[in-house]
Amino acid sequence: NILILDFGSQYTQLIARRVRELNIYCEIHPFNKIPDKLEEYKAVILSGSPFSVRGENALHPDLSKIRGKKPVLAVCYGAQYLAHFSGGEVAPSDTREYGRAKLSYIKPNETFFKNINEGSQVWMSHSDTIKHLPTKGVLLASTHDVQNAAFKIEGEETYAIQFHPEVYHSTDGKQLLENFLVHIAKVNQDWTPQSFVEETVEELQQKIGNDKVVLGLSGGVDSSVAAMLLHKAIGKNLYCIFVNNGLLRKNEFLEVLDQYKDMGLNVKGVDASARFLEALAGLSDPEEKRKAIGRVFIEVFDDEAHEISDVTWLAQGTIYPDVIESVSATGGPSATIKSHHNVGGLPDFMKLKIVEPLKALFKDEVRRVGASMGMDANLLGRHPFPGPGLAIRILGDITAEKVRILQEVDAIFINGLKTWGLYDQVWQAGAILLPVNSVGVMGDERTYEKCVALRAVESTDGMTADWVNLPYEFLQKTSNDIINKVKGVNRVVYDISSKPPATIEWE
Ligand code: XMP
Numbered sequence: 001n002i003l004i005l006d007f008g009s010q011y012t013q014l015i016a017r018r019v020r021e022l023n024i025y026c027e028i029h030p031f032n033k034i035p036d037k038l039e040e041y042k043a044v045i046l047s048g049s050p051f052s053v054r055g056e057n058a059l060h061p062d063l064s065k066i067r068g069k070k071p072v073l074a075v076c077y078g079a080q081y082l083a084h085f086s087g088g089e090v091a092p093s094d095t096r097e098y099g100r101a102k103l104s105y106i107k108p109n110e111t112f113f114k115n116i117n118e119g120s121q122v123w124m125s126h127s128d129t130i131k132h133l134p135t136k137g138v139l140l141a142s143t144h145d146v147q148n149a150a151f152k153i154e155g156e157e158t159y160a161i162q163f164h165p166e167v168y169h170s171t172d173g174k175q176l177l178e179n180f181l182v183h184i185a186k187v188n189q190d191w192t193p194q195s196f197v198e199e200t201v202e203e204l205q206q207k208i209g210n211d212k213v214v215l216g217l218s219g220g221v222d223s224s225v226a227a228m229l230l231h232k233a234i235g236k237n238l239y240c241i242f243v244n245n246g247l248l249r250k251n252e253f254l255e256v257l258d259q260y261k262d263m264g265l266n267v268k269g270v271d272a273s274a275r276f277l278e279a280l281a282g283l284s285d286p287e288e289k290r291k292a293i294g295r296v297f298i299e300v301f302d303d304e305a306h307e308i309s310d311v312t313w314l315a316q317g318t319i320y321p322d323v324i325e326s327v328s329a330t331g332g333p334s335a336t337i338k339s340h341h342n343v344g345g346l347p348d349f350m351k352l353k354i355v356e357p358l359k360a361l362f363k364d365e366v367r368r369v370g371a372s373m374g375m376d377a378n379l380l381g382r383h384p385f386p387g388p389g390l391a392i393r394i395l396g397d398i399t400a401e402k403v404r405i406l407q408e409v410d411a412i413f414i415n416g417l418k419t420w421g422l423y424d425q426v427w428q429a430g431a432i433l434l435p436v437n438s439v440g441v442m443g444d445e446r447t448y449e450k451c452v453a454l455r456a457v458e459s460t461d462g463m464t465a466d467w468v469n470l471p472y473e474f475l476q477k478t479s480n481d482i483i484n485k486v487k488g489v490n491r492v493v494y495d496i497s498s499k500p501p502a503t504i505e506w507e
Contacts (some may be wrong), residue, residue, distance in 0.1 A: 008327035046078025086134035204233035222317030246273025247389030271452035320349030440490030
């Protein structure tokens with residue numbers, strides 16, 4: 001296990017992902033919350049930071065329990081921190097040091113730079129620079145503009161780099177992390193999807209024993225993989241509930257339900273479409289629609305959970321990015337977000353003990369774990385789909401007829417993406433039913449019908465996104481199919497807005 005201390009860099013999660021790509025497990029902790037059980041960690045990585053070591057708010061944790069005792073790799077701010085507070089000097093740089101640079105000097109015969117040669121491209125992103133190395137600092141590498149691009153501390157296994165090895169533009173970044181973790185810190189590379197499954201199944205068995213667990217399946221990747229892991233661990237004592245809110249994609253409820261049954265899951269499909277539609281009647285404000293759907297879901301799920309006698313656990317498909325505690329803009333520990341439920345009014349299933357088997361994984365790791373359990377590639381490769389479903393893609397109020405129209409349009413679009421081999425190049429796609437009618441002409445007749453927008457984006461985490469440059473031929477064919485086949489639609493537009501400033505969903 002590797003400890004990554006976060007000083008608030010936008011790249012901290014990338015460090016964790018690169019480390020894990022080396023089949024080494026790691027955890028991110030805020031810089032000011034160093035875990036007590038340090039013996040569990042083989043090495044420590046200090047992240048970058050938006051702060052300056054010279055500022056009043058400089059983040060300055062006490063590393064005396066770590067330095068000289070564990071191998072340390074300090075990145076960017078981490079490197080400046082080591083220099084500034086240990087006898088070196090950090091000052092504002094004369095030139096902007098952002099973007100690509102090349103290592104122009106590397107100290108020969110250093111394990112740290114094994115298999116990395118002069119000329120290697122690195123990614124810089126800093127406005128301070130290290131003018132003088134700290135006490136016992138030994139220069140390891142320079143770039144044209146940055147003299148002290150890498151150094152180590154004599155007598156310690158402490159290494160520091162000004163550039164970011166975690167960013168893909170640092171072409172030998174992964175090699176450098178491997179040199180530090182494998183060749184210097186001597187960490188084993190044995191954290192694989194298979195080992196994760198084995199360990200997790202064992203842990204789940206110990207934790208849960210013969211208890212019963214209830215889990216809500218959504219058709220998405222996370223809940224499905226969580227269910228498979230629990231199924232491996234406790235078999236029939238896992239009770240899955242898959243609710244049809246009537247806002248899923250065309251045929252999705254029955255198809256996915258069959259798929260779950262084929263996987264051997266003990267799953268109950270609950271068709272509550274009518275209940276959801278009734279609750280949505282007349283609502284057109286997006287947040288009110290979301291709330292109504294959330295409320296009905298809780299009611300339906302609670303009713304179903306009550307049907308299972310003596311259930312004691314609630315399983316959730318929470319993943320790592322949802323639980324990482326971040327460092328806030330003021331440099332303090334960020335306030336933990338707590339939902340202020342009225343405890344007396346909580347539905348009973350929310351009082352169950354919680355089990356979250358995917359809590360340590362990034363999304364791509366969830367997919368790999370699923371694949372290693374033999375799960376269907378189509379299920380694992382599914383685009384994200386929002387909980388409120390088509391309700392937030394039907395702008396304004398919702399009726400059964402509008403849902404039907406949008407399901408037809410969406411199916412033509414998504415199936416088209418699959419047929420054209422475009423589905424896997426797109427991070428998320430869907431159709432939006434707009435609340436406007438426009439004039440058209442079909443045959444000799446004038447029409448006055450609905451307009452739909454198509455949206456397809458590329459993204460890594462949904463936080464930022466860009467529209468996908470889909471081939472014109474594909475858009476042309478899809479538009480024709482939609483207008484010819486879906487009654488009530490006479491116009492199709494393609495959304496070419498990036499996020500930010502737009503969002504992925506229209507509501
Ligand atoms: P936006 O529209 O905020 O969407 O750019 C970012 C990602 O979040 C999904 N999304 C939701 N998911 N409940 C969900 O479970 C919601 O209310 C919700 N709103 C947006 C959206 O599909 C995209 O993947």
